Amino acid sequence: MNRRVQASQKRRRLAAAAARVLHEQGVERTTLADIAREADVPVGNVYYYFKTKDELVRAALTEHGAHLDELTEALERTADPRDRLKALVEAWIGQRDIAARFGCPTGTLAAELDKRDDGVLDAEAGAVIRRLLDWAGRQFRELGLPDPDGLALTLVAGYQGMSLLANALRDPDVMTREGARLLGWLDSLEAPEGS
Numbered sequence: 001m002n003r004r005v006q007a008s009q010k011r012r013r014l015a016a017a018a019a020r021v022l023h024e025q026g027v028e029r030t031t032l033a034d035i036a037r038e039a040d041v042p043v044g045n046v047y048y049y050f051k052t053k054d055e056l057v058r059a060a061l062t063e064h065g066a067h068l069d070e071l072t073e074a075l076e077r078t079a080d081p082r083d084r085l086k087a088l089v090e091a092w093i094g095q096r097d098i099a100a101r102f103g104c105p106t107g108t109l110a111a112e113l114d115k116r117d118d119g120v121l122d123a124e125a126g127a128v129i130r131r132l133l134d135w136a137g138r139q140f141r142e143l144g145l146p147d148p149d150g151l152a153l154t155l156v157a158g159y160q161g162m163s164l165l166a167n168a169l170r171d172p173d174v175m176t177r178e179g180a181r182l183l184g185w186l187d188s189l190e191a192p193e194g195s
Contacts, residue, residue: 011049013039015059019067022060023105027112032056057113057121064106065128072135081139082186085155088136089182092159096166096175103167107160132156144191151189158182 017039021030035056036043050056071091075084092099102108110125133152140148162178165171 007049010039010041010045011059014041014046014049014056015063017041018056019060019063019105022057022109023102027053027057027109054121057109058124061106061109061121061124061128064109064125065131068106068128068132072132081142082189085136085139085186086183089155089159089179089186092163093175093179096172096179099163099175100166100170100172104160104163107163108167129156140189143189145189146192155182155186158185 014035018030018035021034021038025034030053032046032050032053033043036046046056050059071088075087078084078087106125106128110122110129113122113125116122133149133156136152136155137149140151145151158178159182162175162182165178166174
């Protein structure tokens, strides 16, 4: 394997490790050594790829965005937009144990970054959430439902709320119960007659 490929793989491993460790520990409690250990990379190598912890946070956000893209691309293989939305909710429910321990990966990172004065990285976290909102809005639009962007906001807010409460209460069943409520809500939505 050539050096360029190895370097690319190491950088990707560090970014994936940053996404996991930052989700589990938060930005302020995470050190570069924590990320290096998770990636099985010498700590000195971290500085070669990422000069600052903020660069690692940005790489973690990129990982979250890539994960979202992979998920939504897989969901697009389902013909019916309602089924896509329901599969999204089922994927969230499938992550209930992680949500109960650490919350939503992007949502908790966005909330933590919002406490900073710079307003840069929190906006990048918000952009990942915006992509999810846009994707969900397209699904509701395809269903011919009124106010598709409002429905997308309701759906994503429901997810953020249930993942926050599951985490605060350390109760994965919150995700199961509220996810079932979201699934029922999706089934109840009907396009107006004549659309």
